[in-house]
Amino acid sequence: MSRWLKWSLSAIAAVLLAAGVWTNTSGGEPKTIVMGTSADYPPYESVDAKGGGEVVGLDIDIARHIAEKLGYELKISNMDFNGLIAALQTKRVDFVMSAMSVTEERKQSVDFSENYYTARNTIVSEEEKSYSSLEELKGKRIGVQLGSTQEKAVAGMDGSEIVKLNRIPDLVQEIKSGRLDAVILEDAVALEYTAGDSNLVYRFLPTADEDEGYAIAFPKGSPLREEFNAALADMKADGSLQAIVDKWFGKEESERRGNGILDFNILDGYMGYLLEGVFVTLLFTFVSALFGFVWGSILSLFKLSSMKPLQWFATVYTSIFRGTPLLLQLLIFYFATPQLTGYDISALMAAGLAFGLNSAAYLSETIRGGILAVDKGQREAAMALGIPYRTMMISIIFPQAIKNILPALVNECVALVKESSLVSVIGVADLMRRANVVQADTARAFEPLLFVAVIYYALVLVLTSLARLLERRMRRSD
Structure with missing residues (x-):
């Protein structure tokens, strides 16, 4: 040779090794646990781009609290929502927190903790349309996130065009571009996206359409499930769980996003x-x-x-x-x-x-x-x-x-x-x-x-x- x-x-090996070390700096820690999430779902999880790119949100704070209580070091892996279950099954991550609802279909693939929050579905649309029920959406173009329980809410709607995308921001953008009439979102997420845009509004679906509750997902048979359940029970008892919920759901959006055709000031x-x-x-x-x-x-x-x-x-x-x-x-x-x-x-x-x-x-x-x-x-x-x-x-x-x-x-x-x-x-x-x-x-x-x-x-x-x-x-x- x-x-x-x-x-x-040799150069290839060195660069690949450096890349592996650079992206796995915690690999040698024996008590590190990896959390999978899709950080495009504020206030549950999102990337604080202005604050250095750290993933923040309600789910993140709960996970950090539990990890600290159990003596683990938490590492966060950010990916698309529809890849989270696959990441659990292939052991890419140890658990998933991403405002994931408990469903019978998901129970076939993963184990769930006890619920830590229950939310309601809403209809997000332009203010001039302002839909308030699924009946009004018949024959319309409706967007939902791929792999979410919002898919279930619109399943079987005859005559409606259901569009499934990976990311919530893409769905919201489809409304603003006129390609969707409405999007089905969870209440807190709908509040986050409509608070800074005067052209968008949300309306609650009837209580009969409540989500089944958000929980932490684990690989089948994971011993972490019982540890996390015990920690969640303690958080509910001492009020720390409610304090985290109040912290994120009590926030008011004061910054108005640009509504013009082109506004590069938003990149500030x-x-x-x-x-x-x-x-x-x-x-x-x-x-x-x-x-x-x-x-x-x-x-x-x-x-x-x-x-x-x-x-x-x-x-x-x-x-x-x-x-x-x-x-x-x-x-x-x-x-x-x-x-x-x-x-x-x-x-x-x-x-x-x-x-x-x-x-x-x-x-x-x-x-x-x-x-x-x-x-x-x-x-x-x-x-x-x-x-x-x-x-x-x-x-x-x-x-x-x-x-x-x-x-x-x-x-x-x-x-x-x-x-x-x-x-x-x-x-x-x-x-x-x-x-x-x-x-x-x-x-x-x-x-x-x-x-x-x-x-x-x-x-x-x-x-x-x-x-x-x-x-x-x-x-x-x-």
């Missing part, structure tokens, strides 16, 4: 939080690109090898990774790795591996084409001089192939920068995830998304400019 290849593999205080995502996006892109290039180069050599098993392996590998969605590969790496191997892979490392392996499948064909494009006379001359095959490929053929495929390599890096937004679905706090957090906090979608779009565009411009400089320098060296 050449020194160049050894250095590249969020700029630093958004810009921190640039580091995460660049780190992820560097890891994926380096890994994909090295592994793609090896795969291209396999395809050009005279050994049939290597050719078959490379062909099948490329077929699998090009034939399945990248998002699916990402979710499999993140959720299946702990279940199959017992290793608690970090979100950033899982993303780097998934994107790197996927990129390698595409790059292997690009690199193979670049190698075949090198004049055959170069190989014949090297062989006539007695240059070993490995030396010939690495020192003569491969550098010329890189010159031929440099534009294609730049395109792949650009694609990685943009596709990195997919890692937000597993909770990596990249640019896209942070834009979603600001959207949830301000109930405004266009401004944070446009700001992040400008950042992505700037990153791509810098990348392409550097590639042009490199291409000019390589041409001068000919």
Whole structure:
């Protein structure tokens, strides 16, 4: 193995290890417990983007109180709501608190604690419509959060179009854009989103449609369930649970959100939080690109090898990774790795591996084409001089192939920068995830998304400019 290849593999290992350490700093603590939540549901849980990006809310305060009482160190894992049950089943998290209602369907998959709060459903709509019953919603477009009990509230409504989305902010934005007539939300969440927007109102559904109660979810047979039940009982008895409820539900929203077509003043205080995502996006892109290039180069050599098993392996590998969605590969790496191997892979490392392996499948064909494009006379001359095959490929053929495929390599890096937004679905706090957090906090979608779009565009411009400089320098060296 050449020194160049050894250095590249060592660099990949070092970066992946650093990524794993960076996102798992509490992994060695024996009494650490991990809480799964979807921090887009204020006042239960949300990201305090102005206060450094910490996850805060009623559920968080209750969890911290219980963890401290039981002698645990709490770690919070933020992800989409519809992935919380899967995270429990694959042991990504030890318990879930995310305003999750107890239902018979969920009881089949997880164990629940005693209820810690019971809420009511409401109808959120524009003020001019102001629906107050499900009867009035017949034939309308209704939004609910995917995997929530609000789905149950609208189940069986003939003639109505039910739209299910992952995130509450997206549902609220759909009302404001006119694509939904109403959204079914829990009372405290509805209050949070309507308090700062004079165009939105909420109306309680009749008491017969009350939720079944919020509880803490655990993996089946978890010993934590009894410990948490005892702690909850103590909190109810000494009044600390009610004090936390009063703290979050007694808050009044004094800040009015912008209602104009475009108001970038709402980003005041969020700029630093958004810009921190640039580091995460660049780190992820560097890891994926380096890994994909090295592994793609090896795969291209396999395809050009005279050994049939290597050719078959490379062909099948490329077929699998090009034939399945990248998002699916990402979710499999993140959720299946702990279940199959017992290793608690970090979100950033899982993303780097998934994107790197996927990129390698595409790059292997690009690199193979670049190698075949090198004049055959170069190989014949090297062989006539007695240059070993490995030396010939690495020192003569491969550098010329890189010159031929440099534009294609730049395109792949650009694609990685943009596709990195997919890692937000597993909770990596990249640019896209942070834009979603600001959207949830301000109930405004266009401004944070446009700001992040400008950042992505700037990153791509810098990348392409550097590639042009490199291409000019390589041409001068000919």
